[in-house]
Amino acid sequence: MESRVSAEVSFSVEAGLNMNNKNDKKQRLPTPVPESGPANPGRRRALRLLVAGLAGAALTGRTPGLANNRGSAAWERIEPARERLNGATPKDGAIKLDLPGVTQDGSAVPLTVEIDSPMSEDDFIEAVYLYAGGNPTPELLDVYLTPLVGRARFSTRIRLNKSQSVLALARTNRGEWLAGDREVRVTVSGCLSRDDTYDFDAVMRTRVRVPERLEPGQIGEVRTLIDHPMETGLREDGEGQPIPERIINEFRAEFNGKSVLKARLYRAISANPYLRFPIAPNGSGEATFHWTEDTGESVSESFRMETG
Amino acid sequence: MVVVPVLLWSGDASEPVDENAVGAERAEAVARTCAACHGTKGGFETDIPSLAGKPEAVLEAQLLAFKRDEMPGATVMPRLTRGYEDDELRAVARYFASLEAN
Amino acid sequence: MGLLGAGTLLAAGGLRVYAGRPSHAHVAVVGGGFGGATAAKYLKILKPDLDVTLIEPNRRYYTCPFTNLYLGGLRDFESLGHDYRELQEDYGVRVVPDFAEDVDVDGRRLKLAEGSEIAWDRLILSPGIDFRWGALEGYDEAAAEKAPHAWKAGPQTHLLRRQLEEMEDGGTFVLVAPENPFRCPPGPYERVSLIAHYLKRNKPRSKVLLLDSKDNFSKQGLFMEGWEEHYGEMVEWVGLSNDGRVIRVDPDRLEVETEFGTIHRASVLNVVPPQKAGLIAHRAGVTDESGWVPVDPNTFQSRKAPGVYVIGDATEAAPMPKSGFVANNHGKVTAAAVVADLEERAVPKPTWANTCYSVIAPEWGITVANVYEVHDGELREVPGSGGVSPSGAPADFRRNEARYAEAWYAAISQDVWGTRPPG
């Protein structure tokens, strides 16, 4: 495995409020974990931010897309998922979602999606849509796959602001729909709390790891990460002003100019978006990765991969 | 048939019956969480004081002052006492006061 | 029968069966650590006529708490050892020095390694953790002889201490910290603090590097503040998003590889591996796919095996951390629940507390404290309670918390095992 880090990364997630004066460029990272504890003024502030943020939106308003018929399938309860299906009935239980059953850190919940598919030219998973019905906005991630991934499997990290079930829908190239869901319990743990800060100098720095050389037919693995706060637009700053939404909303992986995987990211993807997925290149060539921010700013990285 | 008013004599008449009073079992259950720092039945003295046999009024006043953040220099006690009802703290004070000092 | 003591039967074939006295309920407790020893003692406090048997292979139990002080040169290892004489002699707990090998839930029997069996009416398991060997590539039991975990107190702790003593000045101590959940959430951070203390005194040109599979950790702000205050540049923490996750260990070269391919070479390598509930919990069939034990939050009775209660680190008790303090509290709440169950009374309302002390340097302690309750059938922190020490607190506040840490250690040891000097 070849490894390249595009830049020295210096962002700091340290929490100390009075630690140093590097803080001027830092803003708090959105986190759905309330940090209660009046013993610590910094934590009190974080709590206020939070209440105004992700969790607050869920508490004060109606949770969009979450219907109240608990007995029904997960895909029936989430409005954008129903819209996406547009009347189709998915085959339930056909997607494997790997998520912790209990998490104490709702700000970064590891998630792996796996679907049994040959991923051949005439039989492959074309799209996967992920939802969290209990979040202020249910959409998590849309992923468009091609046979160049070799296997229908990818991992990321998501934000969950309370206990809920995470839903995945998938569409095959033949237009069939699959579904799968999984319950996650999110607990608030003072033991894990911190004040999040973010160094804006580091934003848009990327890390990528790709296989340098593969045997013909071998499936390799790509890991990518970009430094980014994934600011939800649901929080207030210290002065009570809303912090505007600022997220990476698109990621593309290409091999010799052909799409391997394309993703639309929503604000419930954790800070420093992480994507891990397979790659099965049809020969030697160049793998290119693009990230685009909602401001229109983008960044790309290319890597040579040899096969044979 | 004679109805015997048993209940009239079963308690101490001088003590008003408070419907919300925290029972002895609950007081002991809460007090057990204290033992990890104050020793079994609150009877272990280190830099952290023993509680067994201390005057009830003092214990109660201190516990409530911790909870209200009125104890300068306090460390964990305000954070812990906020996890209990005032009545529970009073009952815990009564319980520790009832134990023998060692 | 008399020969083997009350309640011991000799079954056909010479198999020894420990049972309770007839007409007295018998509770067997597996594991004499923070959870199990507390449960056994409090069962006898709450119901003195109960027969209680504690199964623990070690005659002397060494606590993980304060092993970091030992590693930092601030505490003698023997001072961390406790035995079971007080539980036996003063509380009437029968202690069986053996290892529980299997549980027959339907037959209410426990099989011990030495061949005997225990018949129980209620069973409490507090086996602590085991490691998921191999879950981190390259890190198995053999690797731990070169790159110790020192996450159970004993030979591993001594090995790590010896390696630190032998390390050259200017070397790098590397600690690899796992994802949640794991035993003692602040433990890795306290450890690097006190190892930095040792190195600063003895090998001041050395470095301490903490490679973490998480982006946030327990009392993070306070640790970072403490590191800056006491160790300056010596301690470096690399979190998940900064490529801190280790995916492979090479114990022979003392190298680790991170997820984006950085190779770090250590002079002394301390790997805290991924964990799961202790073996007996798996044998009893009470674990779930996470490797931990789901329990009824009011009693900590297993959700899978009636009559079997599980406490301490082995359980899925989030948001409670896997701490000795919490295990001690579990022991008491569950002892009360078991007694209520045996007496066919309603289960008392449970309350648990936790205070995790961490020592960053001599006279510099920090805490996180919480109180927990059951709400809507789930465990949670009591709203408004708990929190961490204030950041930026004056030195005397930190000094007090360090003093109270020592006092806490003495008090909880008294509450769990008693105060008999070694003998």
Ligand SMILES: Cc1cc2nc3c(=O)[nH]c(=O)nc-3n(C[C@H](O)[C@H](O)[C@H](O)COP(=O)(O)OP(=O)(O)OC[C@H]3O[C@@H](n4cnc5c(N)ncnc54)[C@H](O)[C@@H]3O)c2cc1C
């Ligand atoms: C470095 C470090 C520092 C720590 N510091 C602190 C701290 O400062 N404060 C704090 O509160 N916690 C601390 N902890 C956490 C604490 O050690 C654990 O949470 C605690 O030990 C859990 O108690 P337990 O009863 O679940 O397991 P343990 O204490 O591990 O006890 C389990 C016992 O069961 C026995 N056993 C296992 N299987 C069997 C079997 N099949 N048959 C018979 N016996 C068996 C074992 O021999 C062991 O004695 C620390 C941990 C570490 C690693």
